[in-house]
Every structure is written in structure tokens, then in C-alpha cells.
Amino acid sequence: MRRMPRPRKPISLFRYFNSSPEVIRLVVLMYVRFPLSLRNVEDLLFERGIDICHETARMWWNRFGPMFAGDIRRQRVNRMGGFRHWRWHMDEMYVKLNGEMVYLWRAVDHKGEILESYITKTRDKDAALTFMKKALKRHGSPDKINTDGLRSYRVAMKDLGNADKQEVGRWANNRVENSHLPFRRLERAMQRFRRMKTLKKFASVHANVHNHFNLERHLFDRQTYKARRSAALAEWQIFAS
Numbered sequence: 621m622r623r624m625p626r627p628r629k630p631i632s633l634f635r636y637f638n639s640s641p642e643v644i645r646l647v648v649l650m651y652v653r654f655p656l657s658l659r660n661v662e663d664l665l666f667e668r669g670i671d672i673c674h675e676t677a678r679m680w681w682n683r684f685g686p687m688f689a690g691d692i693r694r695q696r697v698n699r700m701g702g703f704r705h706w707r708w709h710m711d712e713m714y715v716k717l718n719g720e721m722v723y724l725w726r727a728v729d730h731k732g733e734i735l736e737s738y739i740t741k742t743r744d745k746d747a748a749l750t751f752m753k754k755a756l757k758r759h760g761s762p763d764k765i766n767t768d769g770l771r772s773y774r775v776a777m778k779d780l781g782n783a784d785k786q787e788v789g790r791w792a793n794n795r796v797e798n799s800h801l802p803f804r805r806l807e808r809a810m811q812r813f814r815r816m817k818t819l820k821k822f823a824s825v826h827a828n829v830h831n832h833f834n835l836e837r838h839l840f841d842r843q844t845y846k847a848r849r850s851a852a853l854a855e856w857q858i859f860a861s
Contacts, residue, residue: 633684633687639670639672642857643665643670643672644680644684645684645688645856645857645859646665647661647665647672647677647680647681648680648681648684648685648688649829649856650664650665651677651681652681652685652806652822652825652826652829653829653830653833654806655802655805655806655808655809656809657674657809657810657811658674658675658677658678659674660809661674661677662674662677681825682821685821685822685825686821686824686825687859688825688828688829688856688859689824689825689827689828689829690828691859692828692829692831692832692859693828695855696831696832705729705730705733705735705759705760705762706729706730706762706763706764707729707730707762707763707764707765707766708727708728708729708730708735708755708762708764708765708766709727709728709729709730709765709766709767709792709793709795709796710725710726710727710728710751710752710755710765710766710767710773710793710796711725711726711728711767711768711793711796711797711800712724712725712726712743712770713726713800713803713804715739715807715812715813715819716812716813717812717813717814717815717816717819718813718814718815720741722739722740722741722816722819723739723740723741723742723743723747724737724738724739724803724819724823725737725738725739725740725747725748725751726738726796726799726800726827727751727755727759727796728795728796728799729762730795731836732795732798732799732834732836733831733834734799734827734828734830734831735755735758735759736751736754736755736758736759737823737824737827738750738751738754738755739816739819739820739823743770743772744772745772745775745776745779747772748770748772748773748775748776749776749779749780752776752777752780753780756780761782762785763785764785764786764787765777765782765785765786765787766786766787766788766789766792766793766795766796767786767787767788767793768788768793769788773786774786799830802826802830803823803826806822806826832852832855832856833849833852835848835849835852
């Protein structure tokens with residue numbers, strides 16, 4: 621009688637590292653979610669009895685951050701299914717890269733979900749058009765798009781044929797303006813960025829981690845918020861497992 625082959629065990633992504641997956645996930649979470657420098661992460665972990673170098677923390681977030689972000693993105697797409705982001709808020713913020721000014725474009729929906737991030741060296745019509753095409757291709761077309769008074773938005777939306785969806789108001793874009801604040805705090809803690817590749821990677825990873833822990837605490841009572849927070853943390857512990 622022929623023996624059936626034994627099922628192979630899934631290969632762990634953490635198999636070549638001395639630290640446990642829980643520690644690696646904790647390091648990535650602390651660095652990407654909170655305004656902490658790599659050396660702050662090292663000191664806080666040392667207080668918990670975990671001795672790692674800040675360069676180890678840098679290597680871990682570079683290697684595993686995009687993997688965790690990819691898991692978050694896939695699970696949120698499956699969970700949200702046919703959910704429609706009916707109102708978008710678009711804005712751009714400047715980021716210093718080795719003393720040079722670059723621009724981080726962001727699209728946020730009516731619930732504060734970061735839909736798309738895009739980085740360019742200019743803030744003209746071509747940059748706005750490329751950013752909007754990318755967002756529309758991935759998330760579909762909304763009913764309304766709130767922007768600031770930048771003319772590049774108006775020209776780009778006219779080329780796309782949805783100029784009638786644009787809304788410009790003094791406080792109408794506060795949703796996306798507030799979404800910039802966590803990134804600004806992290807930027808200061810990191811003492812700015814030095815390479816475009818690192819900036820693009822961090823912006824993408826931060827957006828997905830922010831979405832995962834964006835629990836809208838102001839809309840729920842304390843007990844509901846605690847339950848949602850515990851569920852988000854429990855789900856984080858199984859990413860890339």
C-alpha cells in the first residue's frame with residue numbers, strides 16, 4: 621500500500637531571526653504607529669527586558685512593514701466588499717527630502733480611511749492627474765470630491781470629465797487635513813527622510829497601519845471602543861504568520 625506524503629508545514633517568514641514573531645510585530649507597530657524614533661523604540665523595549673539595537677528595528681520595519689501592510693490591505697478589501705467611498709477628500713502636503721521639497725498627495729474617504737498616497741516632486745496638473753487616475757482606478761468613482769483651492773485639481777478633474785463633482789470650501793477638507801497630523805508627528809520623530817524609496821515605503825505602510833487602528837473612538841462608548849481595539853490588536857498578531 622502506497623503511503624500518502626505528509627503535508628508540508630508552512631515556512632515561517634521569521635525562521636532566520638533569533639527574536640520571536642511577537643517581538644518583531646511589536647517593533648514594527650511601535651515605530652510605524654507612534655511618533656517614536658528608532659532609538660526610542662530600542663529604549664522602550666529595553667525597559668521590557670528586550671535588548672535589540674535600533675539598527676535591528678530599522679531592518680525589521682523595512683523587511684516586514686510592507687508584508688504586514690499587504691495583509692491589512694487584503695483583509696480590509698475582503699471585509700469591506702462592496703462598501704462605497706461616496707465622498708473623497710484630497711489634499712497635498714509638503715515633505716522635506718534631503719532639504720528638497722516633495723509633495724505627498726492623499727485621498728481620504730468620508731470615514732477617514734486613507735484610500736491612496738502618491739509622492740511627486742511637483743504640484744502641477746500632471747501630478748494631480750496621475751494621482752487621481754491612480755485613485756479612481758483602484759477605488760472607483762465617488763459622488764463628491766472635496767479639494768482645496770489648488771488649480772491643478774480643477775484642471776485635472778476637467779480632463780477626467782468629473783469637474784461637476786468637485787467641492788471647495790473653507791472647512792470642507794478638514795477630514796484630510798487632520799489625517800496629515802499623525803504622519804507629521806512621525807516625520808519629526810524620524811528627523812525627516814533621506815531617500816525617495818524610503819519615503820514611499822513608509823507612506824504606504826503607515827497608511828495601512830493607520831487604517832487598521834482607525835477605530836473612530838469618538839463615535840462609540842468606552843466598552844465598544846475597548847472591544848474594537850482588542851480585536852484590532854489580536855488581528856495584528858496573526859499578520860504574516
